Amino acid sequence: MARLMRLHGIAAARCRIKSRARAAPPRRRPEVVDLVRRRFTVPVPNRLWFTDLTQVRTGQGWLWAAVVIDAYNREVISWATAARDTPGTVLIALNDAVKTRRPAAGCVIHSDRGYQFTAWDWLNTARSARLQVSIGERKSCYDNAVIESWFASFKNEEIYPKGNPFTRSEARARMFNYIWQYNNHRLHSSLGYRSPKDYAAQSSTCP
Structure with missing residues (x-):
């Protein structure tokens, strides 16, 4: 695909890079550290999850969307949306992920330093589900x-x-x-060009 794109002068359309506001400074929740350190692969499911919140522009205004992904097979395991930016959106996505997967104690839930992910509600909800909370460095998108x-x-x-x-x-x-x-059809290079569902189905550690 890359060769054919270069041959025909085709380039992927990319959006403008925008600064991420409202990130919590390191002095907030200094007890929560980065447990991932950019190690993005795990050998079994429900050991490492990633989550974040994004905005989608619509004719009615912004739609806020939170997503939780399993690092094992890059599958989206839960998501939630809201018309306003509130901490409740990420909590709904997290609770749905826990109900769907019922992870064993010690599963890491990793996010950036958005204010939603350093709030007490987030920390308490994650810990009550026996998850380990992890956050990346401030203004470092590579950590997530x-x-x-x-x-x-x-x-x-x-x-x-x-x-x-x-x-x-x-x-x-x-x-x-x-x-x-x-989840069902998108081929992923890190999964040997298989979809997340196919990758999990072909593994003996399928959740």
């Missing part, structure tokens, strides 16, 4: 590259080519369809 890459793929493959959704309902529907296609 797995989920950042997923959001980039979602927007570059679904949002930008087709245009912004007219309504928040349309945005939710398009996100639902993209997640289903991604």
Whole structure:
């Protein structure tokens, strides 16, 4: 694919890089550290999850979307949306992930330093589910590259080519369809060009 793109002068459309506001400074929650250190692969499911929040522009205003991904097979295991930026959105996604997977004690949930992920509600919810909370460094997108890459793929493959959704309902529907296609059919280079579902199905450690 890369060779053919170079041959025909085709380049992927990318959005403008925007600064990420409202990141909590290191002095907030100094007891929560980066447990991942950019080690993005794990041998079994439900040992390392990644999460983050993004915005989708619609004709009715912003739609906020939170997603949780399993590092094992890059599968989206839960997601939640809201019309406003509130800590509750990420909590819904986290609770859904816990109910769906029922991870063993010690599973790491990694995020950036967004204020939602340093709030007491987030920390208490994660710890009550026996998860280990991990956060990356401030203003370092590479620490959470797995989920950042997923959001980039979602927007570059679904949002930008087709245009912004007219309504928040349309945005939710398009996100639902993209997640289903991604989990079941999207080939992933880090999985040997298999989809997340196929990769898990072919493994004896399938959740």
